[in-house]
Amino acid sequence: MNVNNLRAEKQKGENKNFFQIDLLKAFMIAFVIIDHGFGYTDRSGLGTELWERMAIPFFLIILGFNMGKSFSREDNRSLKSLYSLSYFKKKFWRFLFPYLVFYIVSTSIGFLIYGSYFPETFYENWFLEYIIFQRSLLEGPGNWFIPVLFQSILIMPLLYYLFTKKPVLSLIMCFIIEICWHLLIFFYIGPVTGVDDILREIPFRLVVFLYLSAIGMGIWFSQKHKIFSKRNIFVWLLFPISLIYMILWDFFGFRLQIDGADLVRGDYNYLTFIYAALIFLIVLRLLPKSPKSIISKTISPLGKATFHIYLVQDLYYVILYINFNYVWNSPGFGGLVNPFGIASTDLLTNIGLLTVNWIICFSIGIIWWYFEKQLLNLFSRHYKSN
Numbered sequence: 130m131n132v133n134n135l136r137a138e139k140q141k142g143e144n145k146n147f148f149q150i151d152l153l154k155a156f157m158i159a160f161v162i163i164d165h166g167f168g169y170t171d172r173s174g175l176g177t178e179l180w181e182r183m184a185i186p187f188f189l190i191i192l193g194f195n196m197g198k199s200f201s202r203e204d205n206r207s208l209k210s211l212y213s214l215s216y217f218k219k220k221f222w223r224f225l226f227p228y229l230v231f232y233i234v235s236t237s238i239g240f241l242i243y244g245s246y247f248p249e250t251f252y253e254n255w256f257l258e259y260i261i262f263q264r265s266l267l268e269g270p271g272n273w274f275i276p277v278l279f280q281s282i283l284i285m286p287l288l289y290y291l292f293t294k295k296p297v298l299s300l301i302m303c304f305i306i307e308i309c310w311h312l313l314i315f316f317y318i319g320p321v322t323g324v325d326d327i328l329r330e331i332p333f334r335l336v337v338f339l340y341l342s343a344i345g346m347g348i349w350f351s352q353k354h355k356i357f358s359k360r361n362i363f364v365w366l367l368f369p370i371s372l373i374y375m376i377l378w379d380f381f382g383f384r385l386q387i388d389g390a391d392l393v394r395g396d397y398n399y400l401t402f403i404y405a406a407l408i409f410l411i412v413l414r415l416l417p418k419s420p421k422s423i424i425s426k427t428i429s430p431l432g433k434a435t436f437h438i439y440l441v442q443d444l445y446y447v448i449l450y451i452n453f454n455y456v457w458n459s460p461g462f463g464g465l466v467n468p469f470g471i472a473s474t475d476l477l478t479n480i481g482l483l484t485v486n487w488i489i490c491f492s493i494g495i496i497w498w499y500f501e502k503q504l505l506n507l508f509s510r511h512y513k514s515n
Contacts, residue, residue: 145202148425149416150191151432153409157184158435158442159487165270165446166486168457168466178379178396179404185274185397186405188435189340192281193288193347194354194409200289201351211286220282222505224436227497228275231440235269238444242451269447271439273335280337281344292348303345307399310338311392320389334395343402356410364407371403430495437501438494445490 160181200211291299314333321327333339346364353360377383378396385392393400419425431438446466450457453470464472467482468489 145198146429147198147413147418148420148428149413149418150195151425151429152416153187153412153432154191154435155428155431157187158431158438160184161271161439162442162486162490163483165442166465166467166483168450170463170465173382174380176379178375178401182396183401183405183408186343186402187409188274189343189397190347190350190402190405190409192278193285193344193349194351195347196285197289197292197348197351200286206290206293208286208290211290216286217282224278224282227437227440227501230501231444235444235447238448242448269443269445269450271443273331274439276335277337277340284337285344288345288348292345292352296349296352300345300349303341304399306338307341310336310341311394311398314394315387315390315392318390320386321391322389330394339394340397340402342399343405346402346406350406350410350413354410354413356414361410364403364410367403368407371400374400375404430499431491434495434498437498438490441494441497442486442490445486445493 161184163181164177164184288299288303291302310333314330318326318330318333321330337344350361355361374383375396449466449468453466456470456472457466463474465479465482465486467485469482469485471478471482473479473482
C-alpha cells in the first residue's frame with residue numbers, strides 16, 4: 130500500500146466531526162438570540178460580557194479551528210491547492226447560497242415594509258455598504274458578521290499556509306494586524322460623539338482584520354488543542370489580563386481611551402478573545418469528541434444549522450424592531466423583544482418569551498438547513514448519474 134492509500138485510509142477512519150464544536154455552536158447561537166432579544170435594554174453591570182456576549186468570539190475561533198482541521202485533512206500544502214475550485218465550491222454551498230436566499234427574502238420584505246421610502250435608504254455610501262459589504266436592505270442585528278465571514282473565506286487559505294510555514298510568527302502577526310487596525314480607527318475616527326462618527330466607523334468594523342487574532346488562534350488550536358500544551362501556555366498567561374479587563378469594562382464602565390477616543394474599539398477584540406480561547410480549550414478537553422448518545426445526535430443538527438439559524442434571527446428581530454419600536458423605545462423598558470409586543474420586567478415572563486424566540490428561530494433555521502441539504506443531495510445524485 131503506497132503513501133497516498135495509507136493517508137486515504139487514515140482519513141476514512143478518522144471522525145472529522147467534533148461534538149464539542151457542535152455543542153459550543155448550539156450554545157453560542159442561543160446566546161446570540163438572547164443578546165439580540167435584549168433590544169434597547171441597558172445591560173451594563175449584568176456580566177453579559179462574560180457569557181452571552183462571548184458568542185461572536187467563539188464563532189470566530191471555531192471558524193479558524195474548523196478551517197484548519199479541514200485543510201489538514203486534505204493535506205493541502207501549496208497556495209494553489211489551498212485556493213482550489215473545490216474549496217470555493219464548498220464555501221459557496223455552505224455560506225453563500227443560503228445567504229443569497231436570505232438576501233432575496235429579506236430585501237423583498239424590505240421593499241414591502243419601506244414602500245415609497247425605499248430610495249431614501251440609498252445615501253452616499255450605498256455602494257460600499259450594500260454592494261461591497263453586502264448589507265441587506267432589511268438589516269437586522271448581527272448582519273455585520275456576514276461580510277466578515279465572507280472576507281475570512283478569502284484569506285483563510287493564505288492564513289493556513291502561513292501557519293504551516295511559520296506558526297508562531299503567523300499567530301503574532303494576527304495579533305499585530307488586529308492591534309494596528311484598532312489604532313487606525315483610533316487615529317482616523319477619533320472619539321465617537323455622534324451619528325456621523327458612527328457612520329464613518331462602521332466600514333472599518335466590517336473588515337476581518339479587526340477580528341484576526343480570534344481566527345488565528347482557531348487555526349493555531351487546530352494544530353494542537355491540548356489545554357496544558359506548552360504551545361498554548363500564552364492563553365493561560367494572558368487570561369487574567371483578559372478577565373480583569375472584561376470585568377472592568379462590564380461592571381465599572383472602564384475604557385482604554387485617550388482624549389475620549391477608544392484605543393480598543395468595541396467588546397470584540399484581542400483583549401476579550403483570549404477569555405473565549407481558554408474556555409474553548411477547556412470545553413475541548415473536558416467533553417468527549419464523539420459521544421454515543423441521543424444528546425449528541427440532537428446537538429449535531431443544531432451545530433450544523435447554526436448559520437441558517439443566525440440568518441433567521443437576523444430577519445426575525447429586525448421585523449420585530451420595526452413593528453414594536455414604540456414599545457422598545459418606551460422610557461424604562463427592561464424587557465425582551467418578542468412577537469407579542471409584551472414589555473415586561475417579570476423574570477418568568479421574559480424566560481417564557483425568550484423560549485418562544487428560541488423555538489421560532491431554531492425551528493425555522495433547522496427546517497431550512499434540512500431541506501436545503503436534501504435538495505443539494507438530490508441535485509448531486511442527479512448530476513453524478515448523468
